[in-house]
Amino acid sequence: MIILEHFLAKKFLKLELAEWLLTFLIISYSIIFSYFLIMKFYSFRVGAWDMGILVQSIASTTKGQLFKYNVELYYCPTGNYFGVHFSPILFTVVPIFSLIPKVETIIVLHTVILSLGCVPIYLMVKNSLKNRLPALFLSAIYLLNPSLQGINWYDFVPQTFFPVLILSATYFLKKRKPALFMFFLILTLMTLEQSSYFVAIYTLYIAWELRKWIKTTQIRRKIWLFMPIATLAIAIFWIFLSSNVKNALNPNPPEELSATGNFKVLGVNNTAEIPIKVLTDPTSVFKALHYDLTKKIFYLLMTLAPTCFLCLASPIAMLPAIAWLLLALVSNWPPYYYIGFHYPAFTLPFVMIALIETLKKLSGYINGQKLDTFLTRSSLFLLCVNLILSIFASPLSPLQQSGDWTNFRDYGVTYPSRIDKTVMEVLNKLPSDSMILTTGIMFSHLATDDKAYTIPPLNVPSERLYKKTINYLFSLKYDYLVIVYYYWDKGDACRLYDNLVLGNSEYGLYIYAPGLEIYKRNYQGEFELLSVRFSYKELMTYGGIITDDVTSESGMVIKFKSSREWGNFAWYGPYICLLPGNYTAKFKIKVDSLPHDGKILKLEVWSNSLGRAIASYDVYPEDINKTLTWHTFTLQFNLPSRITDIEFRGLEVANNVTVWLDYVDIIPNTIQQS
Numbered sequence: 241m242i243i244l245e246h247f248l249a250k251k252f253l254k255l256e257l258a259e260w261l262l263t264f265l266i267i268s269y270s271i272i273f274s275y276f277l278i279m280k281f282y283s284f285r286v287g288a289w290d291m292g293i294l295v296q297s298i299a300s301t302t303k304g305q306l307f308k309y310n311v312e313l314y315y316c317p318t319g320n321y322f323g324v325h326f327s328p329i330l331f332t333v334v335p336i337f338s339l340i341p342k343v344e345t346i347i348v349l350h351t352v353i354l355s356l357g358c359v360p361i362y363l364m365v366k367n368s369l370k371n372r373l374p375a376l377f378l379s380a381i382y383l384l385n386p387s388l389q390g391i392n393w394y395d396f397v398p399q400t401f402f403p404v405l406i407l408s409a410t411y412f413l414k415k416r417k418p419a420l421f422m423f424f425l426i427l428t429l430m431t432l433e434q435s436s437y438f439v440a441i442y443t444l445y446i447a448w449e450l451r452k453w454i455k456t457t458q459i460r461r462k463i464w465l466f467m468p469i470a471t472l473a474i475a476i477f478w479i480f481l482s483s484n485v486k487n488a489l490n491p492n493p494p495e496e497l498s499a500t501g502n503f504k505v506l507g508v509n510n511t512a513e514i515p516i517k518v519l520t521d522p523t524s525v526f527k528a529l530h531y532d533l534t535k536k537i538f539y540l541l542m543t544l545a546p547t548c549f550l551c552l553a554s555p556i557a558m559l560p561a562i563a564w565l566l567l568a569l570v571s572n573w574p575p576y577y578y579i580g581f582h583y584p585a586f587t588l589p590f591v592m593i594a595l596i597e598t599l600k601k602l603s604g605y606i607n608g609q610k611l612d613t614f615l616t617r618s619s620l621f622l623l624c625v626n627l628i629l630s631i632f633a634s635p636l637s638p639l640q641q642s643g644d645w646t647n648f649r650d651y652g653v654t655y656p657s658r659i660d661k662t663v664m665e666v667l668n669k670l671p672s673d674s675m676i677l678t679t680g681i682m683f684s685h686l687a688t689d690d691k692a693y694t695i696p697p698l699n700v701p702s703e704r705l706y707k708k709t710i711n712y713l714f715s716l717k718y719d720y721l722v723i724v725y726y727y728w729d730k731g732d733a734c735r736l737y738d739n740l741v742l743g744n745s746e747y748g749l750y751i752y753a754p755g756l757e758i759y760k761r762n763y764q765g766e767f768e769l770l771s772v773r774f775s776y777k778e779l780m781t782y783g784g785i786i787t788d789d790v791t792s793e794s795g796m797v798i799k800f801k802s803s804r805e806w807g808n809f810a811w812y813g814p815y816i817c818l819l820p821g822n823y824t825a826k827f828k829i830k831v832d833s834l835p836h837d838g839k840i841l842k843l844e845v846w847s848n849s850l851g852r853a854i855a856s857y858d859v860y861p862e863d864i865n866k867t868l869t870w871h872t873f874t875l876q877f878n879l880p881s882r883i884t885d886i887e888f889r890g891l892e893v894a895n896n897v898t899v900w901l902d903y904v905d906i907i908p909n910t911i912q913q914s
Contacts, residue, residue: 248372258372262362262379266355269383273351273392276636278344280393281684282656282664283777284726285642288683288694290582291395295343295687297321298330302338303690310693311683313712314705315497316490323490324497326482327398329430341688350396353404358382360407361592364414368600369615377619382592384626386542386633387584393635393651399585401431406442406589413449418463425471433482438560438586440475443468445593448556496701502573505531518570528570532577536569538647539577542633543587546626551594553601561590579633580649595622657794658773658903659726659755666751666758666770670720677713678722679729679736686722693718695732714739721747721759725817725884726778734817734884749913754823754886754906755816769911774888775903780813791870792902793828799900802893810841810890811901815848817884821911825855825875825888828902830868834861835894842892845877848885870902 248258255263280286293311300308307321307330316323321330337345358379365375382388391400409424429435447468486493499511506528508517518525529536543565544551551558564586568576575581599618606614632639635651642652656664667685670676675691683694695713699706721740723733741747741759748763753770775794776786784800800810827843834840840863845855855877864871888904 244373248376256372258362258366258376261376262358265376265380265383266352266358269355270348270352272636273355273389274348276653277347277351277393279653279655281343281347283642283654283660284663284681284685285650285654286395286681286684287729288680288687289395290397291343291346292680292684292687292694293321294330294396294398295346295684296690296692298333298337298346299341299688300690301330301334302341305690308690310690314696314701314709315494318489320489323486323493325398326433326485327431329398329401329427343684343687346396350400351392353400354388354392355383357388357404357407357589357592360404360411361596364407364411364593364596365599367411367414368596369603371612371615374599374615374619377616377623378592378596381546381619381622381626382588384623384630384634385546385588385592386579386629387546387588387591389630389634389636390579390648391582391585391588393580394582394649397582398432399582402428402435402585403589405431406438407592410589410593413446413467416464418467421467422470426474429475429478433479433486434586436475436478436482438564439478440472441560441563442590443472443475444559445556446471494705496705499573502571502576503528505572506570514567514570518566525570528572531572532574535574536577539568539579540565542579542629543584543591546622546629547591547595547598548622548625550598550622551591554594554597557594557597558590561587561594575649578649579647580635580651654777657775657777659778662753662770662772663724663726663756666753666756667722669751670722670758674719675717676720676722677716677718677736677740679724679732681729682722682724695736697729698731698735710735710739717761719761720750721757723757723759725755726814730815730817730884737817749819749911752819752908752911754818754908755814757817757819767911767913769908771905771907773903773905774814776901778814779811779888779901779904781811782809784810789900789902792900794903797900797902799898800890800893801898802895808841808891808893810893810899812846812887812889812891815885815887817882818879818886819908819911819913820879820881822876822878822909824905824907824909825877826905826907827873827875827888827890828870828904829859829873829890830870830900830902831864832867832898833896834864834867835897838894839892840864840894840897841890841899843873843875844887844889844891845875846887846889847883848887849883854879854886 248256250257252260288311293309296309297307308319309321310319312324313319333349336349361382362375362379365378366372405424405428409421409428412420412424429439450464500509503514506517507524508514571577576583603611603615631637636653640651642650642654673689673691676686676689677693678686680694683692686692693713696706696709721736723736725733747759747761749757749767750760750763751758751768754772776796776798779798781798781800784798786796787799789797798811802808825845831840839858839860841859843857843859844853846853855875857873857875859873890901893899
């Protein structure tokens, strides 16, 4: 161990080898997560809340409009982000974004800022435990932590800055550097107004950390005697400052902006009542705790298990995290107790600080060479635990499937499909600084435009505010309407069409692809027709599997074998909207065997609203030249009117036949604007 420590201490180009390894960890993590987050963005899995909000706020600032955004006008009619959240730390992002004004810039920054939290962790462990190898292991543990990766997998938000800043403040507290400690503490407060409450509780840890040192230090360093009081005073001042700034920019905030509804089961009328309710009404507390109990227990395990619960042995350091965990446990709002959202940013740094404190305590009972062995083995054990947790709890884990919200918020890696690329190409055709109205999922791809708007989901945040916001949005005159029916906001797309396009000659069809409609105001020219391709990402299967296939064009295919358990529906969906006109559907499939008699499967264009097939084709053995070879089957169909739930299905698969689907191409031939 001593030899290894000396080796890690050797310097190369002014940095120790251990520091080069730490840099490698940060760069590797940042590259990997940035890449997959950008792929997630390109796959249209990032929406207006919260990525679109932050991107538009930052983009508008670079254009001279201070943190203006259009997403939450129901919360803040002035459209200033600081009217909802006071986050001056965002000023640090503005100059970087102005150099490369793209959403991808924010995604990379989000990842890099989070990953930098391992730097103060490394320095704290190195200085507290006098050992570089455990310092590297704990830095890696931080990067592997399910809470950190969950925050990272979520959108960029001001809380992104919280871990690295409070960890840095703690490092300089331990180094007894008051100026740098206070600098990072103020930066921590600048992340979000709620940070003030965590810093106020953190004051107890500051006093605990300084309790022995103040007694023994020289008179000239007695400034630290006042540091806990000064920290508490600054936190209280910041609470009033942030409140006044928000009130100035948003003087009449709606009651829905408060988080009272997030504690409806607890039965409070104001969040300030929560402590009193907890102390005086055990029945309501029990009901609140029991709400979503399984998920809350899972959340606790994911928060504490990465430290093997050692963090609980340092309760003073854990106090801010404990405060949040207690608040989350009596809440009825899942984002508070769900891994994959941004709120664990308020617990993660304190969990790591408490872990370091616990290891420091344990090392006090061990002397000499055994100490190095203990620290190395214990930190290595923790690293192994986190590696095992990552197999299940990392958003990049192959065990995670996109769209599955069972344990985490939409984990799983995806790559942009042909449709995703088509939509992005179309969006890039729209002139910059155009006034655009679209739906939530599309908005993040248009958020660099300060004139882009989105309609909120139905009755969000309340029926009252929804109606008020919709009436305002539908009264504006837009250059373009972007309506896309492929994704989760199909209902919003239908409402946009029904209110602004249907029966209104003001907007003319500008670009059309099956499931994608772009309308331009006062446009009467020829519209552009585009084809789309549905593959494993857009189509659904019940009993089939999605698997790799190097012979396919999409790289991934739907594979299905008929059975009594699963029936004979191989694939279906995606329930898109098609305008009236003539279309061609091309199914690319292959099979592994041919039945002796009867058909192999049926290909079908179907509508549930019509209750019938619009077109169908029965595939027989004579249609297949060779098994395990791709064949394309074509269906022509006509729609006399606009239909919003078109499916392209494969069904009635013959027994003992395995069928693979590569894709379905939908080609609009002639279209009528409805």
